[in-house]
Amino acid sequence: MAEVRLEAVTRRFGKVTAVDGVSLTVPDGSFVVLLGPTGAGKTTTLRLVAGLERADAGRIRIAGHDVSDWPPARRDVAMVFQQYSLYPHLSVRDNLAFPLRSPLRRLGAGEIDRVVGEVAEMLHISHKLDNRATQLSGGEMQRVSIGRALVRRPAVYLMDEPLSSLDAKLRAELRIELKRIQAELGATMLYVTHDQIEAMTMATHVGVLREGALVQFGSPREVYEDPDSVYVATRLGQPRINVAPSHLFPALDLPPGASLIGLRPEHIEVGGNAPNPVKARVGRIEHMGDQTRMHLLVNGASLVTLTDPHTRMQPGEEVPIAAVAPLFFDGDGRRIRRSGSMP
Amino acid sequence: MSAYSITEPSRRQKWIAGTLVILYALITMAPLAWIFLTGFKSPPDSISYPPKVVFTPTLEGYVNLFTTRSRQTREYLDSLGPARTWYEEIVRKREMVIAGPSKFGERFKNSVIIGFGSTFLSVFLGTLAAYGFSRFKVPLKDDLMFFILSTRMMPPIAVAIPIFLMYRSLGLSDTHLGMILLYTAVNISLAVWLLKGFIDEIPIEYEEAALIDGYTRLQAFYKVVLPQAATGIASTAIFCLIFAWNEYAFALLLTSGTAQTAPPFIPTIIGEGGLDWPAVAAGATLFLLPVLVFTILLRKHLLRGITFGAVRK
Ligand SMILES: Nc1ncnc2c1ncn2[C@@H]1O[C@H](COP(=O)(O)OP(=O)(O)O)[C@@H](O)[C@H]1O
Ligand SMILES: [Mg+2]
Numbered sequence: 001m002a003e004v005r006l007e008a009v010t011r012r013f014g015k016v017t018a019v020d021g022v023s024l025t026v027p028d029g030s031f032v033v034l035l036g037p038t039g040a041g042k043t044t045t046l047r048l049v050a051g052l053e054r055a056d057a058g059r060i061r062i063a064g065h066d067v068s069d070w071p072p073a074r075r076d077v078a079m080v081f082q083q084y085s086l087y088p089h090l091s092v093r094d095n096l097a098f099p100l101r102s103p104l105r106r107l108g109a110g111e112i113d114r115v116v117g118e119v120a121e122m123l124h125i126s127h128k129l130d131n132r133a134t135q136l137s138g139g140e141m142q143r144v145s146i147g148r149a150l151v152r153r154p155a156v157y158l159m160d161e162p163l164s165s166l167d168a169k170l171r172a173e174l175r176i177e178l179k180r181i182q183a184e185l186g187a188t189m190l191y192v193t194h195d196q197i198e199a200m201t202m203a204t205h206v207g208v209l210r211e212g213a214l215v216q217f218g219s220p221r222e223v224y225e226d227p228d229s230v231y232v233a234t235r236l237g238q239p240r241i242n243v244a245p246s247h248l249f250p251a252l253d254l255p256p257g258a259s260l261i262g263l264r265p266e267h268i269e270v271g272g273n274a275p276n277p278v279k280a281r282v283g284r285i286e287h288m289g290d291q292t293r294m295h296l297l298v299n300g301a302s303l304v305t306l307t308d309p310h311t312r313m314q315p316g317e318e319v320p321i322a323a324v325a326p327l328f329f330d331g332d333g334r335r336i337r338r339s340g341s342m343p
Numbered sequence: 344m345s346a347y348s349i350t351e352p353s354r355r356q357k358w359i360a361g362t363l364v365i366l367y368a369l370i371t372m373a374p375l376a377w378i379f380l381t382g383f384k385s386p387p388d389s390i391s392y393p394p395k396v397v398f399t400p401t402l403e404g405y406v407n408l409f410t411t412r413s414r415q416t417r418e419y420l421d422s423l424g425p426a427r428t429w430y431e432e433i434v435r436k437r438e439m440v441i442a443g444p445s446k447f448g449e450r451f452k453n454s455v456i457i458g459f460g461s462t463f464l465s466v467f468l469g470t471l472a473a474y475g476f477s478r479f480k481v482p483l484k485d486d487l488m489f490f491i492l493s494t495r496m497m498p499p500i501a502v503a504i505p506i507f508l509m510y511r512s513l514g515l516s517d518t519h520l521g522m523i524l525l526y527t528a529v530n531i532s533l534a535v536w537l538l539k540g541f542i543d544e545i546p547i548e549y550e551e552a553a554l555i556d557g558y559t560r561l562q563a564f565y566k567v568v569l570p571q572a573a574t575g576i577a578s579t580a581i582f583c584l585i586f587a588w589n590e591y592a593f594a595l596l597l598t599s600g601t602a603q604t605a606p607p608f609i610p611t612i613i614g615e616g617g618l619d620w621p622a623v624a625a626g627a628t629l630f631l632l633p634v635l636v637f638t639i640l641l642r643k644h645l646l647r648g649i650t651f652g653a654v655r656k
Contacts, residue, residue, distance in 0.1 A: 050551075050555050051554075051555075052551050052554070052555070071554070071559075072551075072554040072555045073554060073555070073556075073557045073558060073559065077555060078555065078556075079552070079555050081548050081551075081552065083546070083548060085546065085548035085549050085551075085552045087549060087567060087570075087571075088571065089570040089571055089573075098553070098556060099556035099557060102556055102557030102558055103557070103558070103562065104557040105557060148552075148556070152556075
């Protein structure tokens with residue numbers, strides 16, 4: 001396992017700058033999650049580390065070596081592709097053994113069998129080992145492609161939304177399993193996901209990409225609680241953070257320049273004895289099973305918060321609400337921190 | 344199963360479709376069957392009118408195909424004593440003796456060398472070129488692909504005279520190498536275009552995965568691309584072989600001895616009083632076999648095309 005460093009890496013495709021001067025250190029043994037909407041450059045970042053793309057500028061180091069000019073095979077990385085790529089002409093067993101049979105590795109047949117058996121067991125695909133790769137369901141294929149990375153002990157694992165095509169139950173199971181494997185092996189992991197639970201529960205560090213640029217990097221808690229911008233704040237949190245004009249709550253003590261406030265559900269206190277409350281009207285109440293969302297209308301703005309599933313509040317009802325320790329942003333969405341609390 | 348299933352045809356539909364298929368098969372097979380049967384007829388039976396469907400089969404056609412014979416007097420034949428082999432006996436009945444083997448074996452061998460040689464070369468070069476065009480940034484790619492296609496825009500025979508003259512001065516006339524190069528030149532554009540289509544269909548992620556897993560590009564090509572292109576390679580090989588195997592005009596023009604293939608040779612098999620139809624039919628029957636066997640051997644790969652694309656792209 002090893003540390004991975006990107007130093008001001010840029011990759012352009014014609015007019016599009018897919019990765020824009022990204023500097024990022026994935027510490028040895030850490031689990032770094034990249035977040036960002038489609039087209040933010042997450043996949044390209046992984047491909048740059050893997051050596052499938054050449055950087056137009058900047059250097060990439062793995063375990064201290066400058067690998068910028070190395071071919072993929074020499075970089076000692078394993079990658080799970082966003083679009084799974086099992087070899088359709090091979091059985092599941094041969095797919096899993098394929099990386100171990102590389103001329104670079106020269107493992108004995110017994111050793112290969114043992115490793116393949118172990119990984120298949122772990123991913124619950126032992127009974128499918130002799131099937132053709134094309135005879136599997138989507139979820140099984142995805143597990144095999146994760147397995148094809150796990151049979152190796154590379155310097156770094158690169159995973160591009162590996163759990164996205166699985167059903168919820170399997171996703172939860174594999175999330176725990178992957179995290180366990182990573183922790184056990186002390187593996188270095190660079191992981192792309194859209195899933196907030198994956199980001200919050202698995203990551204030791206989260207990097208947020210925006211149009212190819214790394215806009216914030218820190219622990220999941222930091223990124224969630226202390227975002228640098230509206231953009232970063234909206235990456236994490238279900239329901240999304242509410243962004244509203246700052247004058248919505250007249251009682252708030254605004255720092256200079258603040259024109260927007262960000263309110264996560266936990267920043268909104270409904271009813272009770274909140275000081276200086278504002279009147280809100282209850283809109284829809286959505287029962288989503290694991291959470292219950294309540295829409296609130298305040299002076300023409302719409303806010304979403306969470307409530308208890310057996311709430312006795314009714315749509316149309318008026319309730320007092322207050323903002324508790326919200327986030328402040330300027331007109332361009334940049335975070336404004338109170339002087340003194342600046343990190 | 345419901346009576347109105349959309350996926351399962353009704354009995355009546357099956358019956359009609361089956362009848363049509365069998366009728367079509369009969370119509371296309373009839374000439375082949377006729378050639379096959381004629382090969383086992385005696386020369387008089389083969390030209391009798393009305394044509395005979397029931398006849399006494401004989402191997403005379405095959406014996407005549409593989410031998411040259413000379414007519415002898417009764418006395419001379421009697422002086423030879425009894426025939427030692429079954430084929431001598433057949434020939435003696437026509438008051439002839441076997442003078443030696445015919446050229447058919449050699450011509451057939453030429454066909455095999457030239458047909459399979461040019462097929463191998465076309466597919467080999469075609470696969471590499473198609474892979475290059477499919478995967479790499481090639482300057483003027485579209486123009487080059489169009490140029491390759493344009494070599495087939497006129498019938499090859501239109502350039503017969505220049506090729507004849509070139510081959511004469513290069514010493515390629517009537518050589519195996521000359522014919523292999525010629526058929527390869529004609530087939531290569533088809534091979535590149537067909538194979539590029541097939542290779543384009545293979546997602547590039549497969550090779551990228553192999554590169555990351557510790558394989559070189561050449562190893563990835565060999566281990567990942569080739570097996571998945573097997574369908575395309577097999578069908579391309581069949582097309583190339585059929586062209587090279589059946590080609591008549593260039594073979595007639597450019598070969599006469601050492602490198603002559605079977606197509607220009609078969610019609611020259613002359614027997615007593617004109618064409619020896621049973622021998623010609625026997626030659627045609629044997630001539631059909633290699634392509635038939637080749638196609639059957641590759642059938643497995645052609646069928647595999649059906650499962651192609653079962654993996655999400
Ligand atoms: N091979 C390519 N050719 C041209 N543009 C590309 C290529 N790969 C990625 N891009 C562009 O780069 C940007 C980032 O893409 P990508 O890294 O795939 O984003 P993400 O994985 O975050 O969705 C997108 O605008 C995409 O269209
Ligand atoms: Mg992506």
